[in-house]
Amino acid sequence: MADVQFLFREGEEAVSAPTVALSAFAEDTNATAVVIEPGEDARALLPHLDRLSLVEVTFPAFTDGRGFSSARILREAGYTGELRASGDIGVDMLSHLHRCGFDAIAPNTPLDLAQADTALKTWPQVYQATVVDGRKPIWALRHGL
Amino acid sequence: MYLYDHYDQAMVDARVAEFRDQTRRRIEGTLSEEKFRPLRLQNGLYLQLHAYMLRVAVPYGTLSGAQMKMLGDIADKYDRGYGHFTTRQNIQYNWIKLEDTPDILADLASVEMHAIQTSGNCIRNISADQYAGATADELIDPRPYAELLRQWSSFHPEFLALPRKFKICVIASDTDRAAMRLHDIGIQIVKNEAGEIGAAFYVGGGMGRTPFIAPLVKAFVPLDELITYSEACLRVYNRYGRRDNKYKARIKILVHELGVDEYRRQVEEEFAHLQTLAIEPPLAELERIKTFFADPAYEAGLSDDLDLSNPAFAAWVKNNTAAHKTPGYAIVNISLKPVKTLADGSKQAGIPGDATGEQIRVMADLAKTYSFDELRVTHTQNIVLPHVRKADLFTVWEKLVAAELAEANLDKITDIIACPGLDYCTLANARSIPVAQKIAERMADKAEEIGELKLKISGCINACGHHHAGHIGILGVDRKGLENYQLLLGGCEGADTSLGKIVGPGFDEDGIVGAVEKATQVYLANKEGEERFLDTYRRIGMNPFKEAIYG
Ligand code: HEM
Numbered sequence: 001m002a003d004v005q006f007l008f009r010e011g012e013e014a015v016s017a018p019t020v021a022l023s024a025f026a027e028d029t030n031a032t033a034v035v036i037e038p039g040e041d042a043r044a045l046l047p048h049l050d051r052l053s054l055v056e057v058t059f060p061a062f063t064d065g066r067g068f069s070s071a072r073i074l075r076e077a078g079y080t081g082e083l084r085a086s087g088d089i090g091v092d093m094l095s096h097l098h099r100c101g102f103d104a105i106a107p108n109t110p111l112d113l114a115q116a117d118t119a120l121k122t123w124p125q126v127y128q129a130t131v132v133d134g135r136k137p138i139w140a141l142r143h144g145l
Numbered sequence: 146m147y148l149y150d151h152y153d154q155a156m157v158d159a160r161v162a163e164f165r166d167q168t169r170r171r172i173e174g175t176l177s178e179e180k181f182r183p184l185r186l187q188n189g190l191y192l193q194l195h196a197y198m199l200r201v202a203v204p205y206g207t208l209s210g211a212q213m214k215m216l217g218d219i220a221d222k223y224d225r226g227y228g229h230f231t232t233r234q235n236i237q238y239n240w241i242k243l244e245d246t247p248d249i250l251a252d253l254a255s256v257e258m259h260a261i262q263t264s265g266n267c268i269r270n271i272s273a274d275q276y277a278g279a280t281a282d283e284l285i286d287p288r289p290y291a292e293l294l295r296q297w298s299s300f301h302p303e304f305l306a307l308p309r310k311f312k313i314c315v316i317a318s319d320t321d322r323a324a325m326r327l328h329d330i331g332i333q334i335v336k337n338e339a340g341e342i343g344a345a346f347y348v349g350g351g352m353g354r355t356p357f358i359a360p361l362v363k364a365f366v367p368l369d370e371l372i373t374y375s376e377a378c379l380r381v382y383n384r385y386g387r388r389d390n391k392y393k394a395r396i397k398i399l400v401h402e403l404g405v406d407e408y409r410r411q412v413e414e415e416f417a418h419l420q421t422l423a424i425e426p427p428l429a430e431l432e433r434i435k436t437f438f439a440d441p442a443y444e445a446g447l448s449d450d451l452d453l454s455n456p457a458f459a460a461w462v463k464n465n466t467a468a469h470k471t472p473g474y475a476i477v478n479i480s481l482k483p484v485k486t487l488a489d490g491s492k493q494a495g496i497p498g499d500a501t502g503e504q505i506r507v508m509a510d511l512a513k514t515y516s517f518d519e520l521r522v523t524h525t526q527n528i529v530l531p532h533v534r535k536a537d538l539f540t541v542w543e544k545l546v547a548a549e550l551a552e553a554n555l556d557k558i559t560d561i562i563a564c565p566g567l568d569y570c571t572l573a574n575a576r577s578i579p580v581a582q583k584i585a586e587r588m589a590d591k592a593e594e595i596g597e598l599k600l601k602i603s604g605c606i607n608a609c610g611h612h613h614a615g616h617i618g619i620l621g622v623d624r625k626g627l628e629n630y631q632l633l634l635g636g637c638e639g640a641d642t643s644l645g646k647i648v649g650p651g652f653d654e655d656g657i658v659g660a661v662e663k664a665t666q667v668y669l670a671n672k673e674g675e676e677r678f679l680d681t682y683r684r685i686g687m688n689p690f691k692e693a694i695y696g
């Protein structure tokens with residue numbers, strides 16, 4: 001499994017607890033870390049959010065964007081632990097992942113740091129409220145909200 | 146027209162900078178073609194048979210004279226002197242060099258234009274009624290809602306890697322001029338019984354290999370929940386749309402497989418949740434956008450009289466202009482489907498939707514001088530000057546004649562929609578353009594007698610040329626390595642949307658032209674009263690056509 005290359009959790013280290021598959025999670029009452037694959041329903045975790053310290057959402061192919069929704073669903077439900085995106089992740093996905101609530105990124109192939117930095121700073125403002133990224137959308141700025 | 150503020154401009158400028166960086170990395174080789182592909186696609190850049198193709202967004206088909214002029218200049222500077230207007234109200238350039246694209250995008254950004262999300266598996270440019278704001282038959286101008294959706298859908302971080310492309314259309318008239326129900330989401334702005342304005346959502350329409358007419362999913366979404374409801378529709382699709390087979394990945398398949406009731410239930414569940422999150426822009430934002438679409442300063446008290454003593458002008462007025470909501474004004478349609486008569490009497494048809502850089506600039510100038518600086522692109526690959534004084538029509542017509550833009554054939558059999566087909570497209574089974582030209586040349590002299598007949602041609606099952614929705618549709622297929630054409634009858638994209646049916650075995654290129662001609666003869670022989678081709682077909686059914694064509 002790939003290492004976390006980017007962590008946006010102030011003063012913390014990446015969670016190292018062993019992960020279990022979502023299918024095994026319900027039975028394994030000791031597990032605190034879980035992996036969600038693209039076809040799996042993140043909502044199955046909602047009753048258990050308080051015992052989780054890590055949710056890893058996999059992107060086996062960068063073209064499969066289901067993980068973006070999984071991340072927002074977890075954050076919208078109040079999950080505050082580490083939310084890790086792993087897999088086939090290119091530099092150009094970074095800011096979008098971050099906006100959907102991911103705060104740890106573990107790409108299969110480590111990314112160029114300078115390019116990553118540029119990519120994360122690409123968007124001066126944003127059009128949508130994803131809520132989970134804490135950013136004010138342009139419409140809120142326009143109307144002093 | 147909507148004008149960018151510094152926020153909008155900064156977003157587009159950021160995109161140009163980002164794409165310049167991506168292109169540099171691709172040319173240097175640090176970015177693989179595999180990784181570059183989805184990035185360039187989200188900037189409208191396709192790799193085609195001979196070159197790169199760049200598709201530029203014309204949001205809801207509306208543009209200013211300066212924007213149109215820029216499109217003409219780009220055609221001359223970076224392409225081979227022409228551009229191609231598409232069925233999604235955009236423009237596409239067929240001969241683009243990769244290394245030029247960042248500069249083209251920068252030129253576009255200088256006139257508040259872009260190529261953002263014009264291809265790729267994301268929410269595409271939003272289309273709308275080309276007569277919006279000008280026609281008397283609409284409830285309200287639909288474009289402010291389209292602009293609100295444009296901003297919401299631009300770089301939406303959750304929906305940039307959808308199962309498949311996603312097309313949204315907004316109209317506000319029962320006369321559907323935009324094929325609304327053939328979109329992934331079709332929105333009609335409506336009034337409810339309490340007299341409030343809201344949106345009816347039709348979800349799961351589309352063409353391609355399995356065409357569907359979108360069913361009504363919600364009859365009334367209040368205006369202050371438009372974005373929230375759209376987000377719910379998209380989230381359900383992003384999570385459950387099929388990823389295993391790209392031919393089954395459109396939302397139409399999800400809605401069909403789940404059933405509209407189950408899809409609606411899931412959307413409602415998501416909607417209820419999203420309503421708690423405050424993701425909706427305030428109504429004040431909609432009001433801000435609306436101010437840009439206020440009526441231009443029409444002159445009051447103008448006469449509707451026209452001198453129609455020039456027969457060519459009279460024919461053009463009859464076919465190519467439409468009623469404007471303001472007395473003394475007209476909506477002008479500029480046909481990009483010319484059929485010239487040569488010195489020897491033979492005909493020569495142009496390429497549907499093509500215009501030269503010079504012609505594009507002529508249209509830009511006309512808009513500036515005679516149409517409050519506004520133009521529209523139509524899904525039928527023509528151009529509209531939305532607000533022309535009737536007193537100026539003759540002058541406008543003369544200038545169009547001089548630029549070879551005055552073909553008086555709107556919605557006639559020679560006003561053909563055709564996809565790029567095998568002349569440009571890597572997916573094509575057959576050529577579309579030459580077939581369109583041959584049909585137009587054969588039928589030109591009969592066009593007036595036949596009247597309204599919408600003919601649409603696709604070069605393969607992907608249906609870019611809307612063949613399912615043609616009164617006559619033509620589909621190019623591959624038959625044992627030879628180009629072959631199937632004939633469909635009875636499709637329609639209007640308010641009474643229907644899908645065409647295949648008549649019988651396919652034809653070669655000459656055969657299909659003959660079959661179309663026979664179909665029109667059956668119509669003329671059976672027509673009752675004011676019936677259009679489509680009406681006669683619907684009344685007498687397929688058999689008389691089949692017998693005449695194959696008998
Ligand atoms: C030249 C390169 C082009 C390629 C490779 C291409 C590719 C495709 C493909 C694969 C589809 C089917 C998508 C699906 O069913 O999921 C499609 C549909 C479509 N394309 Fe294109 N296209 C091209 C050009 C155009 C042009 C020039 C236009 C406009 C004139 C256009 C407009 C459309 C429309 C309206 C559809 C049907 C949308 C629907 O299924 O709802 N395309 N295209």
Ligand code: SF4
Binds near residue numbers: 565567570
């Ligand atoms: S219908 Fe087929 S041939 Fe025509 S442009 Fe679309 S993909 Fe190409």
